[in-house]
Amino acid sequence: MIGMNFGLAAQQHRNFSHRGPAEHPQLMTKRMAEELKLTDEQKKQVEQLNLENATHQEKLLKKRETELEALKEFRKGQKQKMDAILTEEQKQILEKRKAARGPREKHTSSWDHPGGRGPRRAH
Numbered sequence: 001m002i003g004m005n006f007g008l009a010a011q012q013h014r015n016f017s018h019r020g021p022a023e024h025p026q027l028m029t030k031r032m033a034e035e036l037k038l039t040d041e042q043k044k045q046v047e048q049l050n051l052e053n054a055t056h057q058e059k060l061l062k063k064r065e066t067e068l069e070a071l072k073e074f075r076k077g078q079k080q081k082m083d084a085i086l087t088e089e090q091k092q093i094l095e096k097r098k099a100a101r102g103p104r105e106k107h108t109s110s111w112d113h114p115g116g117r118g119p120r121r122a123h
Helices: 002-018 023-036 040-085 088-101
Strands: none
Touching: 023 040
16 A cells, blocks of 8 residues: 555545645555545545645645755855855866866865765766
């Protein structure tokens, strides 16, 4: 049942943004009730659990969005500080290195992380 719940949760998550948080658990419970032939008591318990899950997930997603925005602002500030330290020539070298890595590695550079020791090399 847990695996099925995760599968249903993943399926529902794709459409979650189109529905309010209160509607999502009801639809999920309805689908589970039909597929699993839940008793009335089980329906109540499953709906309560689904509501709890949806509420908690929504809080976590909002928290993550806030944290990602804070990280973005922090990185922007760090870049401004680095730009104030480096010469124009050094900034150009750094930008060329970043461009050569491509978009995938842009966010994984050890230059951008505390304690970083420069670009990572393939072994």
